[in-house]
Amino acid sequence: MNKTYDVVIVGAGVIGTSCAYHLVKKGFQVALVEKKDLARETSSHCDAVALIPDKMPGIDAAMGYASIQRFKELEKELNYDFEFHQNGSLHLCETDQEMEIATKYANDLIAEGYAIDILNPEELLEKEPFLATDLKGGLFSHECCGVNPYKLCFAFVDAVQGKGLDVYTHTTVTDIRRDADNNVVGVETDNGILKTNKVVNCCGVWAPEIGKMVGIDIPIKPRKGVILISGAGFPICKQKIHEFGYMVSKFDDIQCERDPEVEKYNVAFTIEPSAGNNVLIGSSRNFDGYDVDAEIDIIRVIAKRAVRFFPILKNINCIRSYAGVRPFIEEHLPLITHVKEIPGYYIAAGHEGDGISMAPLTGRLISEMIAGEEPCMDVTPFSFSRYK
Amino acid sequence: MKLSETGILTKADLVEMGRYPSEERMKKGPVAVAECVQDIPCNPCETACPFKAIHIGENISNLPKIDVNKCNGCTTCVSACSGLAIFVLDKSYSDSYGKVTFPYEYNHSFKVDDIVKAANRGGKHVCEGKILKITNTQKADRTTVITLEVPIEYVDEVRSIYRDKQHQSSKEEIMSEKLADDVLVCRCEEITAGEIREAIRQGATDITGVKLRTRAGMGLCQGRTCEALVNQIIRQELGNSPADIGFSTPRTPQRPVTFGTLGGDLDE
Numbered sequence A: 001m002n003k004t005y006d007v008v009i010v011g012a013g014v015i016g017t018s019c020a021y022h023l024v025k026k027g028f029q030v031a032l033v034e035k036k037d038l039a040r041e042t043s044s045h046c047d048a049v050a051l052i053p054d055k056m057p058g059i060d061a062a063m064g065y066a067s068i069q070r071f072k073e074l075e076k077e078l079n080y081d082f083e084f085h086q087n088g089s090l091h092l093c094e095t096d097q098e099m100e101i102a103t104k105y106a107n108d109l110i111a112e113g114y115a116i117d118i119l120n121p122e123e124l125l126e127k128e129p130f131l132a133t134d135l136k137g138g139l140f141s142h143e144c145c146g147v148n149p150y151k152l153c154f155a156f157v158d159a160v161q162g163k164g165l166d167v168y169t170h171t172t173v174t175d176i177r178r179d180a181d182n183n184v185v186g187v188e189t190d191n192g193i194l195k196t197n198k199v200v201n202c203c204g205v206w207a208p209e210i211g212k213m214v215g216i217d218i219p220i221k222p223r224k225g226v227i228l229i230s231g232a233g234f235p236i237c238k239q240k241i242h243e244f245g246y247m248v249s250k251f252d253d254i255q256c257e258r259d260p261e262v263e264k265y266n267v268a269f270t271i272e273p274s275a276g277n278n279v280l281i282g283s284s285r286n287f288d289g290y291d292v293d294a295e296i297d298i299i300r301v302i303a304k305r306a307v308r309f310f311p312i313l314k315n316i317n318c319i320r321s322y323a324g325v326r327p328f329i330e331e332h333l334p335l336i337t338h339v340k341e342i343p344g345y346y347i348a349a350g351h352e353g354d355g356i357s358m359a360p361l362t363g364r365l366i367s368e369m370i371a372g373e374e375p376c377m378d379v380t381p382f383s384f385s386r387y388k
Numbered sequence B: 001m002k003l004s005e006t007g008i009l010t011k012a013d014l015v016e017m018g019r020y021p022s023e024e025r026m027k028k029g030p031v032a033v034a035e036c037v038q039d040i041p042c043n044p045c046e047t048a049c050p051f052k053a054i055h056i057g058e059n060i061s062n063l064p065k066i067d068v069n070k071c072n073g074c075t076t077c078v079s080a081c082s083g084l085a086i087f088v089l090d091k092s093y094s095d096s097y098g099k100v101t102f103p104y105e106y107n108h109s110f111k112v113d114d115i116v117k118a119a120n121r122g123g124k125h126v127c128e129g130k131i132l133k134i135t136n137t138q139k140a141d142r143t144t145v146i147t148l149e150v151p152i153e154y155v156d157e158v159r160s161i162y163r164d165k166q167h168q169s170s171k172e173e174i175m176s177e178k179l180a181d182d183v184l185v186c187r188c189e190e191i192t193a194g195e196i197r198e199a200i201r202q203g204a205t206d207i208t209g210v211k212l213r214t215r216a217g218m219g220l221c222q223g224r225t226c227e228a229l230v231n232q233i234i235r236q237e238l239g240n241s242p243a244d245i246g247f248s249t250p251r252t253p254q255r256p257v258t259f260g261t262l263g264g265d266l267d268e
């Protein structure tokens, strides 16, 4: 401790570790300070898929696409296997109304140049034989990929630790020091002080706390999600699958009729194959503070939804459940930004349900901003100044 | 007292289930008894028996049926049973003494003619016994099979012997023993001690760190079986205190439950 760094990153989830990696690659001396250990919070309590058909057309989808391309490069760049796989994804429609909305929405994405197929019920069953037979159709996106989220964090750190990156785990940031002109001059922790002119707040749902330290209000709220895991068996599904209702639960501005029980916890069925023939089944979206208990009430609704889409699950065991809290932000756009009023203070947080997929791009943008380079994409929508 | 009340099987339980050889049969000569009462999917005994006296059938969760007429008490099944639940009993030996043959998987230096403390199914010392035979075949893969002479009234009770004092290690000794790299620690996910050490080299310092890097503890049993060993390995490698090594987070459901059950009455 008591060293001087070019940049101090607070929080070692997927966002903080990606920023660390990208900053060291630009030649900076970086400290990564983490209260617990690498990837112990949201970044290991989630799924990890990078999707296009769950993004609104426009910048959101563009970021999704850019992230997928970046994962392909990272797979070659990083020496640590983070289980990258690209086998596409399916979105399922339960009603004609959903299918209608999905078709329109898919056509918008196709018009922007994304490879999406609109499937009828027969085509759907051909892709996934264990699906319920009464579905109305769906969307298939070729590009979608998945990674192991916490291994991605390990991979980022593994590549640069000791080569420009020092990691301080079990170290809590308690304050940010500024000089008389509000410039960042250091980071206080429960283990000592790190001198620096630049700090990046990558604290996910805790970003507001690190905001308060410099007197700014970061409007991020924890939005909980529960996931169930099946026992190892045979491959139930071949790719990531989501009910199209997922879109509805994610973006409240797409209107659809939904079951009240499902509505209460904003449950939308998702399933993805994981290592060892297990499947991960999700998920819910509700505001319940920082609590990460997987309540039985939510588990029940998710299990019910799962059996509705995959009747075969009825007799398959659930062996574990867990919950995580997504860093929710009203506008569905993260903050990836310098805070002008506090020179040297950056924020990279608020990725809600896309933090894993957007991590590579976020790290890159932050490193470009700090290096004073032109960012690889327009960062105005991610700017903190949108709150004025 | 019965199994359901004490957790310890009794002869009465076995007789009631029709799973114990008759007095008459035991008086004729050695015969195997499978004290196996749970529907575990397991059938090595069936294939081990050279006389085809053990039957399990298609459903491998069936309990083994021993045909006491085909069984000649050869003891092959004793070492084949991974649950250490098969014994060979003999009340034809003399009027006052009988023989009990049982599997023994501890280190020992017992010799034939040693007088040892014989123990019942609950592990309690009930009488003295004399070792008549110790076999350690290659096929038995380190499961020693011991035949003990005991007073005839104890043949239905004695199922093992007290451990050899010289070979009892203290808890500290056991905990400081270093597992070979190829030992499977997490059986559900098939993770070896070597893989766990590699995770520690990569930066894991606690149970969760090892779990995230290797999947040890993520399988069907949720770490109930391997957590103590993972803890031991971390302690040996890093000298961390148990408090720092921590525990894995308990997760609902504690035992596997079908999605159908969790989801409620899905038939209606």
Ligand SMILES: Cc1cc2nc3c(=O)[nH]c(=O)nc-3n(C[C@H](O)[C@H](O)[C@H](O)COP(=O)(O)OP(=O)(O)OC[C@H]3O[C@@H](n4cnc5c(N)ncnc54)[C@H](O)[C@@H]3O)c2cc1C
Pocket (backbone or CB within 6 Å): A010, A011, A012, A013, A014, A015, A016, A033, A034, A035, A036, A037, A038, A039, A040, A041, A042, A043, A044, A045, A046, A047, A048, A049, A050, A171, A172, A173, A174, A202, A203, A204, A205, A206, A224, A225, A226, A227, A282, A283, A323, A324, A325, A326, A327, A348, A349, A350, A351, A352, A353, A354, A355, A356, A357, A358
């Ligand atoms: C159920 C669920 C499913 C999801 N599915 C997907 C998906 O399919 N695809 C996808 O892309 N995303 C998904 N997400 C979202 C994704 O998990 C998050 O967006 C992402 O993990 C956020 O990462 P982060 O680094 O911002 O936060 P975190 O991983 O929470 O990291 C923040 C870190 O800051 C540390 N910290 C806090 N306070 C301090 C302090 N004072 N000092 C030092 N350190 C501190 C914390 O200990 C923590 O390690 C899902 C999330 C959930 C909950």
